[in-house]
Amino acid sequence: MPIDWIYGLVGGLLIGFAGVVLLLGNGRMMGASGIIGSLVDQTSGAATPERVAFLFALVLVPSLIQIGSPVDTGTIQSPLLLICAGICVGIGTRIANGCTSGHGVCGILRFSVRSIVATVIYIVASVLTVFALRLIVG
Amino acid sequence: MRILLALLSGIFSGAWDPTLAFVMGGAIVPMAIAWWMVPGRSPLAGGTFASPQEHRMDNKLILGSLLFGIGWGLIGLCPGPAIASLSYGGWTGAVFFIAMLVGMLIAPFMVRRVDEMYAHA
Numbered sequence: 001m002p003i004d005w006i007y008g009l010v011g012g013l014l015i016g017f018a019g020v021v022l023l024l025g026n027g028r029m030m031g032a033s034g035i036i037g038s039l040v041d042q043t044s045g046a047a048t049p050e051r052v053a054f055l056f057a058l059v060l061v062p063s064l065i066q067i068g069s070p071v072d073t074g075t076i077q078s079p080l081l082l083i084c085a086g087i088c089v090g091i092g093t094r095i096a097n098g099c100t101s102g103h104g105v106c107g108i109l110r111f112s113v114r115s116i117v118a119t120v121i122y123i124v125a126s127v128l129t130v131f132a133l134r135l136i137v138g
Numbered sequence: 139m140r141i142l143l144a145l146l147s148g149i150f151s152g153a154w155d156p157t158l159a160f161v162m163g164g165a166i167v168p169m170a171i172a173w174w175m176v177p178g179r180s181p182l183a184g185g186t187f188a189s190p191q192e193h194r195m196d197n198k199l200i201l202g203s204l205l206f207g208i209g210w211g212l213i214g215l216c217p218g219p220a221i222a223s224l225s226y227g228g229w230t231g232a233v234f235f236i237a238m239l240v241g242m243l244i245a246p247f248m249v250r251r252v253d254e255m256y257a258h259a
Binding site: 015103121128 | 156170201217235
């Protein structure tokens with residue numbers, strides 16, 4: 001759809017402004033996997049309240065404005081696939097210390113070599129995975 | 139890079155589509171301006187700016203990013219949208235989210251294993 005890129009741009013700008021608020025307000029770089037992962041393994045320390053607040057708002061706001069649609073797993077509606085993918089994302093982002101928001105957005109603009117390498121690797125890996133999936137399921 | 143992003147967004151639309159490049163591009167612009175404003179200031183809420191931990195490039199970064207990319211490619215959800223999807227993602231979003239939390243619980247043990255492997259190598 002031709003309008004999709006506008007939604008993408010507006011959504012991206014909003015994500016960017018969220019990062020601006022966290023950086024200039026609290027002095028921290030925004031990263032979704034770090035925020036939730038540090039709460040899971042209890043390494044968040046003094047940042048715990050702000051991280052809980054971040055998660056709370058991230059769930060609350062979409063439910064208030066009622067946009068977004070159920071997660072589409074594409075041609076394969078498989079709980080097993082969801083579980084495998086979730087575990088991969090959970091382990092991977094914690095081991096690599098960042099995901100799309102941390103390495104992809106915040107890391108790239110700092111010209112962090114680590115983040116740029118991480119971003120290239122996970123984008124290539126995901127593209128190859130999509131191709132592999134298409135080959136298997138057609 | 140842009141072409142790869144466009145490819146990836148095919149997960150959502152079934153066709154090559156530059157939407158994801160606009161999302162990342164749109165997010166980077168305000169963040170880059172804020173990052174440029176940081177030197178010589180302090181955070182509005184007080185304290186100091188947390189200096190990003192600059193670990194060296196290592197196997198964990200590569201292995202972790204590979205795993206993350208595979209998981210992202212399988213379903214098309216990364217951690218931020220996975221959290222947000224709890225409010226609109228239905229049962230599929232919830233299953234993915236719980237599996238992601240399990241992965242995050244396992245990760246510290248994996249990190250220890252990888253460290254040990256390379257310590258003995």
